[in-house]
Amino acid sequence: MTGLQKLFAPIDMTAGTPGKQIVAFAVPMLIGNIAQQLYNTVDSIIVGRYVGDNALAAVGSAAPILNLLLVLFVGISVGAGIMVSQYFGAKEREALSGTIGSCVTLTAISSLIIMIVGPLLSRPLLELLGTPESILGWCESYLNIIFIGIVGLSYYNILSGVLRGLGDSVSALVYLLISTVINIVLDIVFVANFQMGVAGVALATAIAQAISAVLCFVKLMRMSDIFDFKKEYLKLHKKYALMTIRLGLPSGLTQAIFSMAMIVVQSLTNSFGELFIAANVIVMRVDGFAMMPNFSFGTAMTTFAGQNVGAKEYKRVEQGAKQGTFIAMGVSASITVLILIFGKHLMGIFTETESLVDMSMRMMRILAVGYVAMAVTQSLSGVMRGAGDTMTPMWISLATTVAIRVPVAYGIAYLTRSEQYPNGRSECVFVSLLVSWMLGAFITFICYRWGKWKEKAIGGS
Numbered sequence: 001m002t003g004l005q006k007l008f009a010p011i012d013m014t015a016g017t018p019g020k021q022i023v024a025f026a027v028p029m030l031i032g033n034i035a036q037q038l039y040n041t042v043d044s045i046i047v048g049r050y051v052g053d054n055a056l057a058a059v060g061s062a063a064p065i066l067n068l069l070l071v072l073f074v075g076i077s078v079g080a081g082i083m084v085s086q087y088f089g090a091k092e093r094e095a096l097s098g099t100i101g102s103c104v105t106l107t108a109i110s111s112l113i114i115m116i117v118g119p120l121l122s123r124p125l126l127e128l129l130g131t132p133e134s135i136l137g138w139c140e141s142y143l144n145i146i147f148i149g150i151v152g153l154s155y156y157n158i159l160s161g162v163l164r165g166l167g168d169s170v171s172a173l174v175y176l177l178i179s180t181v182i183n184i185v186l187d188i189v190f191v192a193n194f195q196m197g198v199a200g201v202a203l204a205t206a207i208a209q210a211i212s213a214v215l216c217f218v219k220l221m222r223m224s225d226i227f228d229f230k231k232e233y234l235k236l237h238k239k240y241a242l243m244t245i246r247l248g249l250p251s252g253l254t255q256a257i258f259s260m261a262m263i264v265v266q267s268l269t270n271s272f273g274e275l276f277i278a279a280n281v282i283v284m285r286v287d288g289f290a291m292m293p294n295f296s297f298g299t300a301m302t303t304f305a306g307q308n309v310g311a312k313e314y315k316r317v318e319q320g321a322k323q324g325t326f327i328a329m330g331v332s333a334s335i336t337v338l339i340l341i342f343g344k345h346l347m348g349i350f351t352e353t354e355s356l357v358d359m360s361m362r363m364m365r366i367l368a369v370g371y372v373a374m375a376v377t378q379s380l381s382g383v384m385r386g387a388g389d390t391m392t393p394m395w396i397s398l399a400t401t402v403a404i405r406v407p408v409a410y411g412i413a414y415l416t417r418s419e420q421y422p423n424g425r426s427e428c429v430f431v432s433l434l435v436s437w438m439l440g441a442f443i444t445f446i447c448y449r450w451g452k453w454k455e456k457a458i459g460g461s
Contacts, residue, residue: 013167013304014089014311018320019327026293026300026324028169033292035173035180041285043201046187048350051197053278056350058138058198060281061270064262065125066143070114071256073154076106077161079248081299082388083240084165085306093227095240100162100220101233102240107158111151118147129263130270132277138198145202152210159216164303166226171219179212250394251385257394261401265409265429272426275356280429282350282360283367290332290339290371297328298378305386314454317383321448325379332375336368366430373441380448389453396447400440408432 013021048056080103087096122143123136131139146153156179160172183204190200221229269280301324308317339346347360381393409432413424 012089013307014313014316018304018316019323022297022300022304022320022324023327025164025167025169025303026296026328028173029164029296029299030292032169032173032176033296034289035176041288042184042187043205044281044285045350046191047198047201048278050191053351053353053356054135054274055138055198056281057132057274057277058135059142059201060284061126061129061131061135061266061277062139062142063284064266065122065129066146068125068256068260068263070153071252073107073110073157074255075248075252076103076110076244077158077248078251078385078390079103079244079246080158081161081165081302082247082306082385082390083244084162085167085303085386086310086388088166088226089307089310096226097228097230097233098237098240099244100227100229101235102237103158103162103244105234105236106241106244107154111154114147114150114154118150119144122147125263129267132270132274134274135277141197141199142202145199146206149203149206149210152206152208152213155213156209156216159213159220163216163219164299165306166223167303167307168219169300169303172216175212175215175219178215179208182211183208247388247390250390254394254397257398257401261406264406265432268409268413268423269426269429271423276359276426278351279356279359279363282347282356283363283430285350286339286343286346286360286364287367290336290367291374293328293331293335294371294374294378297324297331297375298382300324301379301382302386305383307386309387317387321380321383325376328375328379329372332371336371340365340368363427363430366427367434367437370434370437373437376441377437377444380444384448384453387453389455392447392453393444396440396443399443400436404439405432405436408435 013025043059044056047059080099083099084096087099123140126136126139126143156175160175163169163172186204186207187201190196190204194200196203223229269277301321304320304324305317308314308320343364344357344361347357347364351357377396381396384390384392409428412428412431416425416428417423
């Protein structure tokens with residue numbers, strides 16, 4: 001096997017130094033997450049620059065609803081990744097083939113549901129949130145185009161999850177980079193040249209993601225040495241489909257809970273006006289980059305734990321958890337420092353409105369310390385998910401987003417109401433997020449140390 005072939009080959013993470021294996025897997029994931037974030041960031045930059053701050057607010061206001069209706073794919077992707085990594089680690093070819101085939105079919109069914117339901121719910125949900133009339137039409141247009149073209153988005157996320165479960169994070173990265181370049185080019189063509197506004201951004205994203213999904217399909221069809229990607233495996237096999245749903249449902253529900261909490265908080269955000277909505281969008285775009293190491297290491301830990309649990313190497317899982325978490329914390333701290341130093345320049349890319357940049361930077365400083373805490377949460381949650389324990393992270397998310405974040409946000413808003421701030425201080429949105437992150441890290445660490453995740457392996461169920 002040549003060096004290039006090794007680069008694109010699946011990685012067996014049951015051998016070698018755990019920390020090195022996790023980093024080797026996480027680095028392509030991190031680059032891929034940067035590319036993924038570029039989708040949203042470039043959309044925001046181009047819309048903010050060529051259409052205006054209200055259009056920027058519209059793209060951001062649509063995000064919580066989009067995330068809520070994508071929970072089906074989150075569940076399938078997580079369940080598939082866990083099963084693929086464990087079956088790959090256990091060298092069970094038949095089960096691996098059945099799992100991947102069932103996931104392809106489940107994704108087709110889920111995509112059809114979203115294509116029908118999404119456009120019907122978008123406007124009622126936007127109105128329910130009290131979305132300002134000035135951006136309502138743009139929000140609806142953006143969401144409807146994304147929902148109608150959901151197939152590309154869904155299949156890329158599911159199939160790249162399968163590739164990562166097999167230990168191949170490089171192929172998923174390359175395909176994402178290709179689609180990111182296409183997305184940027186199409187953004188410029190549709191928005192800057194054709195004056196399509198927010199609709200052009202959505203159309204560019206849908207087309208680019210469809211291309212990345214096709215590339216993932218082609219890659220998987222060429223991996224016949226590891227599993228069989230044949231027509232008979234595309235039938236919805238009850239065992240694998242139910243197990244995918246069972247493992248993925250808690251993560252899907254976690255995403256749903258998080259999105260619903262975001263929607264509730266978005267209603268509070270909307271009450272502070274268009275300027276704060278736009279500031280929130282900018283902060284969340286920069287936040288996406290700050291969070292990337294955490295998500296990357298979390299996914300790497302899931303694959304690492306899954307393969308080693310499948311191989312019954314529990315001591316190795318614990319070694320990887322310790323090494324991976326410390327590395328993730330160091331990387332997250334470094335990136336957070338850079339964002340605090342250069343954050344104002346980053347935010348100035350989105351808009352020329354000085355007050356908007358200053359407001360965004362003020363909110364970013366509130367969140368700063370929370371990113372290292374999220375490194376702990378994501379890494380140890382990744383270990384638990386990889387072992388098959390997807391319920392514990394779900395309950396932690398439920399506690400931190402519903403029982404902590406939402407009450408804290410509205411509580412601070414209520415307590416800080418005044419003649420100058422009739423709806424309370426807008427900082428409540430970000431202070432509540434920081435509090436939920438810090439407590440989430442503490443609870444996750446306690447649950448990991450408790451060790452119930454060791455009992456959840458597929459082979460032992």
